[in-house]
Amino acid sequence: MSGLLVFGLETSCDExxxxxxxxxxxxxxxxxxxxxxxxxxxxxxxxLAARAHLRRVDEVxxxxxxxxxxSLEDIDAFGVTAGPGxxxxxxVGTSWAKAVAYGxxxxxxxxxxxxxxxxxxxxxxxxxxxxxxxxxxxxxxxLLLHVQEWGRYRLLGETRDDAAGEAFDKVAKLLGLxxxxxxxxxxxAEEGSRTRHRLPRPLLKxxxxxxxxxxYDFSFxxxxxxxxxxxxxxxxxxxxANERANVAACFQEAAIDVLASKTMRAVEVxxxxxxxxxxxVAANRRLREELTERLGADGRxxxxxxxLSLDNGAMVARAALFRxxxxxxxxxxxxxxxxxPFPGLIRE
Ligand code: KG4
Ligand code: ZN
Numbered sequence: 001m002s003g004l005l006v007f008g009l010e011t012s013c014d015e016x017x018x019x020x021x022x023x024x025x026x027x028x029x030x031x032x033x034x035x036x037x038x039x040x041x042x043x044x045x046x047x048l049a050a051r052a053h054l055r056r057v058d059e060v061x062x063x064x065x066x067x068x069x070x071s072l073e074d075i076d077a078f079g080v081t082a083g084p085g086x087x088x089x090x091x092v093g094t095s096w097a098k099a100v101a102y103g104x105x106x107x108x109x110x111x112x113x114x115x116x117x118x119x120x121x122x123x124x125x126x127x128x129x130x131x132x133x134x135x136x137x138x139x140x141x142x143l144l145l146h147v148q149e150w151g152r153y154r155l156l157g158e159t160r161d162d163a164a165g166e167a168f169d170k171v172a173k174l175l176g177l178x179x180x181x182x183x184x185x186x187x188x189a190e191e192g193s194r195t196r197h198r199l200p201r202p203l204l205k206x207x208x209x210x211x212x213x214x215x216y217d218f219s220f221x222x223x224x225x226x227x228x229x230x231x232x233x234x235x236x237x238x239x240x241a242n243e244r245a246n247v248a249a250c251f252q253e254a255a256i257d258v259l260a261s262k263t264m265r266a267v268e269v270x271x272x273x274x275x276x277x278x279x280x281v282a283a284n285r286r287l288r289e290e291l292t293e294r295l296g297a298d299g300r301x302x303x304x305x306x307x308l309s310l311d312n313g314a315m316v317a318r319a320a321l322f323r324x325x326x327x328x329x330x331x332x333x334x335x336x337x338x339x340x341p342f343p344g345l346i347r348e
Contacts, residue, residue: 006020008319010116013139013140017032020067020317050089068316076106078101079097080316084114084340086338102332114141118278119322121276123142123315129150130148132275134277135263135276137259142159146266161220168182192250194249197247199253201254204219231247260287273295274302277291
């Protein structure tokens with residue numbers, strides 16, 4: 001399928017993003033429009049997200065095609081995020097893609113958002129292929145997978161409550177930082193001490209045994225509550241302003257320690273020293289640094305640049321191409337599904 005032009009559209013949350021890729025993985029045009037309507041609320045408001053996608057989708061598509069130097073008629077296949085995500089937001093993308101693919105008589109591929117994140121690093125590094133242990137960390141999901149081939153994803157662990165990105169966003173809000181919280185915490189944490197406050201590492205204990213769910217599972221809500229308690233103590237003592245950077249740094253260390261430790265458990269058990277990092281939290285510099293260090297000289301870390309770690313259309317187009325090669329084209333009655341199951345996920 002080399003040379004095929006695949007269009008990818010992503011509207012599952014608060015980025016209206018599109019891209020054209022040329023098979024197998026050259027990015028020809030790429031646009032991400034981040035909605036700013038949510039900043040004042042400190043989180044994504046679903047109805048506002050859907051309306052903003054609707055207002056801007058045509059403009060994002062036109063700009064993507066301009067950058068790619070092609071027209072809609074030149075596109076061979078359309079990929080769109082069908083879920084998981086916010087239903088109103090997803091419906092804008094899926095309705096657009098269905099109408100255009102049907103109108104032009106081109107195949108439409110319904111893409112799973114987290115599978116798309118798995119494909120992102122391969123757009124910049126051709127070596128980012130299975131086998132690998134994958135840590136997918138976004139605003140809605142935290143998944144630890146063992147991937148020996150594309151399309152078969154063995155689930156090792158997942159979060160029992162908040163997702164990793166959600167924890168960054170909630171802690172940022174507690175500290176009065178802007179939304180999205182991840183980049184804001186990363187930045188302020190650079191000025192803080194990583195050891196000044198002691199914070200818990202939920203579900204991470206010595207002596208946990210392989211075979212118990214807690215060996216690989218994550219939990220972030222207790223960490224967020226511990227930060228909330230600390231913030232209120234500091235606020236009562238009148239020292240919060242001076243301690244903000246320290247709290248951010250200690251929270252980030254705790255979250256990263258848990259993520260990196262569980263990933264390294266998977267590396268040891270599977271004897272696979274290739275790790276792929278995906279999802280918005282993959283943009284976190286400390287997380288990359290920590291994993292690189294723990295993997296050592298004989299390990300490999302695959303992580304995309306920020307523009308491809310955060311939600312984008314290129315990863316959707318790349319995942320669509322993979323499904324298209326397997327003839328997995330969406331039927332005409334395909335629709336958005338806020339809880340779309342991960343295709344090929346194997347739970348043991
Ligand atoms: O994958 P993504 O762009 O959207 C979802 O699929 O949810 O991930 C967004 C999440 C947000 O929670 C955001 O705070 C987090 O990724 N994030 C980060 C960083 N950049 C974005 N978290 C930690 N450090 C970052 N540098
Ligand atoms: Zn995402």
